[in-house]
Amino acid sequence: MSNDTEAEALRLDAAEPGHRHLFHVPPADGGRYPEAAYLAGNSLGLQPRATRDELLADLDAWSRLGVEGHLAAERPWLPYHELLTAPAARLVGALPTETVVMNSLTVNLHLLMVSFYRPAGERTRIVIEDAAFPSDSYAVRSQARFHGLDPDSTVVRLAPRPGEDTLRTEDITGYLAAEGHTVALVLLGGVNYLTGELLDIPAITAAGRAAGAVVGWDLAHAAGNVPLSLHDWDVDFAAWCSYKYLNSGPGALAGVFVHERHHGDDSLPRFEGWWSTAAQTRFEMAPVSRPPATVEAWQISNPPIFAMGPVRTSLELFDSVGMPALRARSLRLTGYLERLLDEVTAGRPLTVITPREPRRRGCQLSVRIGAGSANELTKRLRHEHGVIADAREPDVVRFAPVPLYSTFHDCWRVADALAATVSEAAR
Numbered sequence: 001m002s003n004d005t006e007a008e009a010l011r012l013d014a015a016e017p018g019h020r021h022l023f024h025v026p027p028a029d030g031g032r033y034p035e036a037a038y039l040a041g042n043s044l045g046l047q048p049r050a051t052r053d054e055l056l057a058d059l060d061a062w063s064r065l066g067v068e069g070h071l072a073a074e075r076p077w078l079p080y081h082e083l084l085t086a087p088a089a090r091l092v093g094a095l096p097t098e099t100v101v102m103n104s105l106t107v108n109l110h111l112l113m114v115s116f117y118r119p120a121g122e123r124t125r126i127v128i129e130d131a132a133f134p135s136d137s138y139a140v141r142s143q144a145r146f147h148g149l150d151p152d153s154t155v156v157r158l159a160p161r162p163g164e165d166t167l168r169t170e171d172i173t174g175y176l177a178a179e180g181h182t183v184a185l186v187l188l189g190g191v192n193y194l195t196g197e198l199l200d201i202p203a204i205t206a207a208g209r210a211a212g213a214v215v216g217w218d219l220a221h222a223a224g225n226v227p228l229s230l231h232d233w234d235v236d237f238a239a240w241c242s243y244k245y246l247n248s249g250p251g252a253l254a255g256v257f258v259h260e261r262h263h264g265d266d267s268l269p270r271f272e273g274w275w276s277t278a279a280q281t282r283f284e285m286a287p288v289s290r291p292p293a294t295v296e297a298w299q300i301s302n303p304p305i306f307a308m309g310p311v312r313t314s315l316e317l318f319d320s321v322g323m324p325a326l327r328a329r330s331l332r333l334t335g336y337l338e339r340l341l342d343e344v345t346a347g348r349p350l351t352v353i354t355p356r357e358p359r360r361r362g363c364q365l366s367v368r369i370g371a372g373s374a375n376e377l378t379k380r381l382r383h384e385h386g387v388i389a390d391a392r393e394p395d396v397v398r399f400a401p402v403p404l405y406s407t408f409h410d411c412w413r414v415a416d417a418l419a420a421t422v423s424e425a426a427r
């Protein structure tokens with residue numbers, strides 16, 4: 001890549017500095033720049049600088065107050081999760097009563113399937129993507145077995161057309177129109193983890209619901225990446241983790257959305273614990289719960305405060321910058337990376353498999369490599385150029401210019417490193 005292109009990237013960064021200063025960026029492991037070009041926020045987001053102090057403040061409250069912190073801490077622990085509710089709801093386009101932060105993603109998917117996967121008669125199928133994240137595959141297969149069904153015939157995996165890498169909306173809605181009477185649950189990734197494809201959530205939700213199925217979404221790669229309007233799109237339920245675009249740390253807590261039309265429905269089976277009963281009844285120590293008519297009825301345990309602190313800090317950041325501004329920057333950064341990748345992939349055994357239309361993707365661009373291993377390539381990018389991306393074996397490398405902290409220069413470094421690492425002769 002030419003010096004002129006690098007100068008252009010630096011000019012773009014000077015004109016639009018972004019919010020990198022709010023984050024800890026790891027040092028580079030190689031190459032000629034001190035900081036890493038961190039393109040792996042689709043896997044684990046970077047640490048906001050504010051997180052440590054906020055977390056320490058919660059720890060201090062414990063040391064000063066002991067059990068009294070439940071009520072007397074500056075941020076009392078008993079209702080701590082409520083601090084996360086409104087910002088999480090804003091992030092996914094939900095009512096506060098429809099959103100709660102709890103547990104981890106796959107656990108939440110299971111808890112939601114307890115309520116929303118209810119196979120009956122010929123309506124037993126669960127529809128997922130063929131390239132679903134393995135955890136989702138295992139989860140739905142185990143749900144089928146839990147209901148005494150054969151996972152091989154119960155779980156339908158929708159694949160792209162031969163020779164294509166991503167799903168077409170009309171193929172998904174077409175399947176639902178033709179076979180929807182056999183489908184109990186549609187559970188798809190809003191943004192696919194491998195290809196970075198953003199599905200048409202409202203159209204697919206409408207098609208699934210019109211067919212009489214329940215429609216849920218795994219938004220691990222969508223939350224904090226693309227604008228969402230779960231309430232208006234009539235989504236039945238959704239869950240997402242907070243360690244990717246939401247920068248809340250490894251294994252961070254997950255979010256849950258249940259549309260308000262399901263609230264207070266006593267016919268829904270649900271697993272319960274003491275946090276499922278309405279807050280004002282929690283210490284009556286009654287043997288029978290009285291759940292609120294909100295998503296909080298799906299909570300089970302008391303909130304893990306030190307895991308919630310980083311989510312709270314991160315959501316405040318999203319609130320202060322706002323998803324519309326982030327999406328606008330994301331479109332510019334991702335479009336810029338795409339343009340540079342087009343220059344590098346021409347003549348090299350590399351293919352961008354993420355959809356080319358910006359409305360069909362978030363910030364992740366996935367590149368299929370035609371020779372060598374994805375793991376080996378990401379190792380070389382990291383150790384020789386200080387570029388951190390992530391590999392999905394055998395042949396996909398994912399690059400995510402995250403609008404909060406990635407820069408145009410990071411995008412330039414990706415293209416420059418690929419050009420230096422993947423030889424044109426290898427084709």
Ligand SMILES: Cc1ncc(COP(=O)(O)O)c(C=O)c1O
Pocket residue numbers: 104105106107133135136189193218220221241
């Ligand atoms: C799409 C998707 N679903 C599920 C998971 C699993 O999440 P967890 O380990 O938090 O349950 C991941 C993790 O990366 C994911 O990307």
